Every structure is written in structure tokens, then in C-alpha cells.
Amino acid sequence: MRIALLTESASVGTGSAEGGWCDRLTRELAEHEFELYALGSVRAGSAHAGTEPLPGRLSGLRRADPRPAVLHGRARRRALSAYRELLRSLVEPAAAEGFGPALYALAEAGRGGGLAALLRSGAALRLIETAWKAPGAVAVSGSGSAGEPLVRDALVAADLLANCLRALSAPWYDERRPEGLGAADLCHALGGGLAVLPGLLAKHFYGIPLIITEHSLHLRERARGYRDAPYRRPVRALMLTFFRLLAREAYRQAGLITPGSSFDQRWQVHCGADPATVRVVYEGTPGADLPAADAEPEVHTLVWIGPAEPYGGLETVLRAFARLRAEHEGVRLLVHSAPAGGSRAAEAGARHCRELAAELFPEQPEAVRFQAGDGSRGGAGRLRDAHEKGTVIVFSGTEGPRPMLVAEAMLSGRPVVATDVGAARELVGPTGLLVPAEDPEALAAACSALLRDPERRARLGNAGRLRAQELYAVEPAAVAFRDLYLELASRLPNAETPFGAPAARRPFGRTAEVRVAAESPVPASALAPPADPGAVTGRPRRAGAMLAELRRRAVRPGPEAPEQRRAPSPDPVPVGAGIGAGLGADFAEGSGVGTGAELVGALSGAEEAGAG
Template sequence: MRIALLTERADFRTWSAEGSWCARLAEGLPEHEFELCPLEALPGTGTDVPSERVRLRAAERMRRGPVLGLRRRRALAAYGELVSALADQRRVESFPDALYALADAARGGGITALLRSGAAVDTLHRAWQAPGASLAAEAGAPVLQDALVAADLLERALRPLSLAWQEGGPERVDLCHVLGGGPALLPALLAKRFHGVPLVLTEHGLHLRERLRGYRDAPYGLPVRALLHAFHLQLAKEGYRQAGLITPGSAFDQRWQEYCGADPGRIRVVYEGTMAADRPEAGPEPERPTLAWVGPIAPHGGLLEALRAFGELRERYQGLRLRVFGEIPPGAEEYARACRAAAEEFGEDARFGGWSGPAAAGAGWVVLLSGSEGPRPRLLAELMLTGRPVVGTDVGVMRELLGPTGLLVPPGEHGPLVETCSALLGDAERRARLGRAGRQRAQELYAVAPAVEAFREVYLELAGQVAPVPEAAAAAPTRRPQPFARPAEYWLGVRTG
């Protein structure tokens, strides 16, 4: 099969470079032809991609030309209906139809310029302020400035509607595999809607949740954030409805997807394979007892709680040190200064080392994660692969991935954190036992081969399903697809005989 890997990422080289997730998938499934389709290709990169199994399609190629006459009126009407579906909870079910109507109007080109026009801003503002709009009642009535900002952000999110790659002809693909969700879903949704191309959605961390976290500190008014939240929520729900199979990176994300309306029968948890599973574990423990704290230096990272616990542990263990490994997210500078001020009383015993990868966990006897939101699953797996025992807060994927190989404490409470770390610092045999068990568990869950084999089965399952009749062919019965007209070996590129 020809499989399009659709991603929102602009730094596509990190996806296609040797050892990356996309490259491992392509190399592990040589019976398929993969084409990487980043929505925001870096300028000047052409098709020079390191992996010869993954090549870049011209995703930056947009349809050009103005939107005029009847098509312009149709596009503005569809855009108004889409915004109305976001602003009024009573009309939310019309979101998919409005989205596809806007996409149909975008086929002739020029939709990007239209959505930035004054007419589009007026259409958005009127729909947003319509009587009974629940969003305005909850988040506040939008002013003209809100409409200008929201129009710009919505145009960026809807820009993939102008991509030309999903049109018919020799460049057709047999399957769309969306990585991460969000706007990358749009071309795949259109390919399914207009051409019957099946869709697989993989989320290594819920895209919608990350969007919501990003909007917390975004420099937009509350009405704008509420409107963009509603858009990404409805886009995620439509993606879950249309995907033939959904492959979250953890059971924790699966529960979020089901909460957003995903069908449990179409979900397959596939842990993200990592090359770190084959790396050797960290070396011997440091001579002095040391805690290695890992996480974002932000309020949800829990560093202040860890520093408070460290202060009490120093009274029990002479010479105890704390090494902090993390980055400061935008907007958390004040919190980072408070953490450094709190650490000053410990002198050289508490050092900030910056983030240098999961191998930094080897600098401690125990790896400490005290955040209130939990780490990314792959990061936690790579920390476990160092062979150091992990103490973490019972949030997110921590319980699922650690299982019986780590120790969990309630978030935001330094007392249990003190007692748990103390128990491990005083028991070398237990540290070694938990570290080995954690490494073995991470190797089982995050090895590359099981992940690749899981997607081989996913693709086979979708290839065996009868595709729905595309809308474009519905009026031409003679062009209806014929199930089983070709043997399965044809689609897999297998030569028999």
C-alpha cells in the first residue's frame, strides 16, 4: 500500500532522520511505500530527506487564485455555519457538515486569502455574537479585536484545506496515517470524505490536551481561547469518528479519547517504540547519595515540593545531594526564580543542571518525578531504561507504565515523598531490584519490534475492510469499487509464485 504519514510538525527532518519513529516504521514495513507529508515543510528543503524509505511530498503546495462569485458566497456561508457550531452548543452537530462544505468550496483555491478577508472577520463576528450563543455567555462577548485574532488563528488551523496533494490522479494514496491529530487530520478527513481513503490516527500524547495546556498562558483573550478550544475539540471528535482505527500511546490517553467520543472497539493501544530500549543502562551509582529530579520547571512540575522534601531528607542522610534536570517553559520564569531562591539555602548540594536527556537520570540513586500532570510516556520509559528506580506522583501514565516496578505518591504532598525516598535511599538492594525490574518492563513495552508489528496488523485490518463509496463516485455506479477484485497480495506488494 501507499501510505501517507501526515504530521503537523514543521521540523520534518527529526521525523525522517535515521532512528526516528517514522523511519523505524518505514524500515520495519518494507512491503509498504511511505510518504511523509508535513503540513509545514521547511523552506528550501525540497525532497532531500535522509531516509530513502520516507520521502517528502510537496505539502506546501497550495491552491492559488481568488475565490469569486457563487463559490465565495458558499465558502462564507459554510464558514459562518462552522463558527456558529462552535459558538452555540445547540448547533454543534452541524460542525462536520460545515467543515466539509468549506473544504468543497476550497477546491478551486484562494480559501486562505478569503479567510483572512474583512468579509470573513465580519462573518465570524456576527456568528459569534448571535443571540443565544452559549460560548459568548460563558466566556464573555467578543469584541472586534477578538474577532480579528480568532480569524487569523482559525485560518492557520484551516489552512490544510488548501493542500493539493489529496486530489485524485496518480498521486492517490491507499491509506492516510495521521501522527498527532490536530490540523494534520484535515487532509486525511477530506481524503476519506471525497476519495474513500481509510484513516489511521496515532496520538503519542493527546493533541487536544496539549492544546489546552498551551492556551493557559497564551496571550489571547478568554473568548478567543474558548473558541479555539471548541474548534480543536470538535475536530478531534470528528477525527475519532472517521478513523478506521485509533492507536493511542497509552491506556491513559485511550480513556481521554473515549471521553471525547471515540469508539472503544476501534482503539488499539500501541506503545511508542524507542531505540533507547537497546541502550545499556546507566553506570554505577554516584558515591554520595543523590536524588535526580526530572520535569518541567513550572508550577505543574512540582519542583518546590521536591525541594521541601529534600530539605527534610538532608537531616536523615548526611551528604545527600539533589540534581535538577529540566527546562523552563515559556511563562514559568517567575516560578523558576522562586525554585532557585529556595535551593540557595542548600548551597552546592542542590544544583540545576539543565536538561541533557534521559541519561541524566543516571546522576542519582533515585529518579524523582513530583509533577501534578505526569511526564510524557516515552520520557518515563527512557528514564526507566536507565536502570534507576523511579519515585513519581500518581498522575497520568505513571501507574500504567511503572506498574509494580516503581513507587507512587499522592501529588502535592511532600510528606509521602519524604518517606518513600527515604525508604529507597536506605536500601541499596531494593533500589537495584526495582531499577532492573523497571528497565525490563520498559524494554517489553517500548521495544521497536512490537510497535512495528502492531502497525503491520493495523494496516492489514484496514486493508481487509470494504471502503465506503466516495462522494465523488456516488453518482457513477459503474465506478463503484469492487470488494476483493484484487487479491490481498496486490495491496501488500507481495510477489507470489
């Protein structure tokens, strides 16, 4: 199959989190053809501009460089009307259900280019100001005038929304372009958030199924990041609502969703995902094949790993360590946190904890050592060095660490002590010690019990390593995605299903001959006779043309309609025709659309909304 991997990141080399995961996935599933579509743009002269090798067995890399164009006339009016409805869904709770139709209508209006410039124009700015002042808008938060939208808030919001919606201006939705998403068999979004936008549009335009993989819940990370964002309350509320509604629409439209833990699975269901579409697939890591860490250090050492923000729990472990040092002479603490230069909250938290360490151990500065590292993403080599220097590895956050951080610690063979929040109980299980959050006394008691008992440390460390190898090996993750890809492909309706008839849900109805017929230099007329005299007999039609043909055929009145819906020839048909027929059957069976008029409404609802 042809699989389009969708990512929001600009850095897609093997050193990045997305690139490393793509490398493992594409090498294990070499029978499929993968192409990477990256929304992030690399600035000229940066370290990643044209120097990063493609990860794994990718056949190509496509970036979302918007086409220079300007919208005029009816297309401009349709785009502004759709943008008005999109803003209304963001600021009026009663209009939240209109987010999806408005998004698709905006994409339809800007399909030929020019949308990026329009969303930064004065007309878009005025629409934001008008939306905030509407009677049903909820833009004011807090007391006084702190939550009143100002002109500068509208300027900031216009720029942020234009950047978020830049995926709608990507040249990937034109069936005449070979690099478009219409040639893919399915789309795989690597993470939530903006990465799902191309997948949503590919499903809307071509009916291509979508699978979403979230190793950490994107919506939760966005909400956590906006705590420290340098924006006023109206802007923060607007953007968080945008990501919340985008996540809900993505969960509704995705054929399958693969979270990295059962904890994230419950969050996704809470945010609107169908439980039947959610399958937990643990993130495979090559560290599962590496040997365990070497012998323990001579001096007992606790290794703390996490972010320096207040929710990371660094202050808790410092106070627990002060109690522990009174019982175990000479024990040390190694703090492995995110590097400096992060968010303002992280810098303030790190500064506060350094001052707290100096206050708690004024005469023993060597007791606590701060080591800058990447405690949130990547940095696997530095993390492994930190694991080898420790006797016990501690996670003391109040919101739960990333599952991969816990897995890497368990794979080292060192025992783990973690607060019982997030996915910690699911990952650690009976192989480590769990303590309540923000309880220095309980944390100190758990660490003290392990430091006193070397046999228990070895037993828990080995058990944790075996558990992490079982959950996070690369091969089980690749096998899971191989099965999920085939499951999505088997849901495609049969290419021979007549228009308007219930879809024959035969497994793999789109056979290999469909693609061979579409790519063969032999004329399409010699491979598949047209189903009606008005069909074009030249180059195989793609999904966009087939959708337009479906609309025209559905609205034709008269007794001749059943004859026009007769089944095509069982010979191989062009790939575009197969997709089009599949879409018509899918609407007829999956969404309850039975008549031609209803089908036109389902396919053209966004267009009608955009026309106002």
C-alpha cells in the first residue's frame, strides 16, 4: 500500500522523535511504500535545511509550501464566509458543532491557493473582532478588564490561526499533481493536533481512511504549554478551543486511533473518540535490544528525570532527599532535567530548585548535582548514561511522565520509584514502587526501603526490564501496525459496487489490478469500458472528478436514474473510479444516506455552508 505519513514537525531526520519512530516503522514494514508529508517549514540557512537524511525507507518528503496565489471574487467570499463560521464555532459554545463543516468549506474555497494570504489580511482581522463582539460569544474570562479582547489580541489571534491553518494551503489536494494525497491508500498522522489536518482533508476530498498515533496526548500537551504562553486570556481561550474542537473532529473521522497507553486511551474516549476505534500500541524502542546497565555505582545515587516545570515534581524529590540523607549517609541525588532555554516556567522552576538545594544542603554542595539533558524528548544516549550512574530512578511529577521515559528507565535494569499518576501504574505495574503525588515522606520511605535491600533492587530491576521489553520491543509494534493497516484496507468498499447500492464489504475489494490498471501506459478504455456513454475514455479519472460525477448523477431526475446506476464491468477499473464508487457506497451504508439527494447534501454540505 501507499501510506502517507503526516507530521507537524519541521525536523524529520533520524535524530528527531518523529524521525526515529518513522525509521523503525518503515524499516520493519518494508512491504509498504511510505511518503512523509511535513507541515513544518525549515528556514533557509538553518541546521536542518537540506542536510537531514530521510529516516528509514521513505520514498520521498513533501513540505507544505503554500502556493503564491490570491483569492478573488466568489472564491474569496466563500472563504471569508467559511472563516466567519469557523470563528463563530470557536467563540460561541452553541455553534461548536459547526467547526467541522466550516473547516472543510474553508479548505474547499482555498483549494487552488491564496488562503494563506487571505487569513492574514485585514478582512480576516475584522472577522475576528466581530466574532468576539457577537452576542453569543464567550471571550471574557476573569474579573475586571483582564479578559476583554483588545486590538492586539485580534492581531495575535489572526497570526496564530493563519499558522495553524497553513495545512489547508498545501499543494496536496489537487488530483492533477502526482505528489498529492489522492494517490495514497491511507493516511497515518504521527501525533494529534495540526498533523491530522491533511488527513482530514484527504478523507473529505478522496475518502482516504485515516489512522492517528499519539504517543502523548497532543491536546493535553497544548493545554499544558499555554499555561506559560505570552498571550492574554482571550487568545489562549480561542486557541485552546481550536485544538479541542480539532481533536474532537479528528477522533470522529479517524478509522483507527493508536494511543501509547491505556491512560491516553481513556482521555481520547473522554474527548470524543469512539471506543471501538481506539487500540493501544506501545511505542517501540531499539533500547529494548540493548543490554542492561552495568553494576551499580559505589555510592548510592538517586536519579531524578523529568521537566523542570512545577508539575515535574523536582521540589518534592529535593525535600524527600533531605529526609533520606538523614538516614543514609553519603547518598547523592542526580537531577536530569530538560536543558536550559525552555519555557519561562521551566527556567523559573529550575532556578527555584537550585536555590532550594543550596538552602537544604548549605554545607554539602556535592549532595545534589544538576545535569542538563533532554528529559522530555530524545537524548537517549544521555539518559542511558544517567541510568548507569544511579541506584534508583525516581519520577515524582504530579501529571505523570512520558511513557517512553519510564520505559527507558525500566530497560536499564534499575528499580523505579514513581508517583501514582498518569500511566505510571500501567507501565510500572508490580515491578516498581508507587507513591502518592506531592508526598515527600512517602517518597523518601520508598527510596530508603530499596537502598537498604540490594536483593530487592536487583529483583525489581530485572522484572521491570522484562516488562518493558515485552511492551516496548520494536517488532510487536510493527506487527500491530501491519495488522491495523490491513484492517483499514479491508474496510474499503468493493470497487465494483454500483452507485447507490449497499457496499459489498468484501475484504480487499480494491485489488492489485486496480492500481496496475491506473498506472499502466495502456489506455484506460482498453482496460475498463466506461459505465455510461458520457464517461471520459482518456486518462483514468481520479477521486475529485469522480465525486463531481457522483453529484451530477445523484441529482438527475426521471426514470432513467436506475439504469445509470448499473454496475460497471468486472474488469480492472481505474483507481479513481474505484475510490469514487467506494465513497458513494460508504456514504450509502456507513452514514445512512440512502437517496441521491441526501448523498449530494452529505458531499456538498461544506460547500453550501461556505457559500453562505
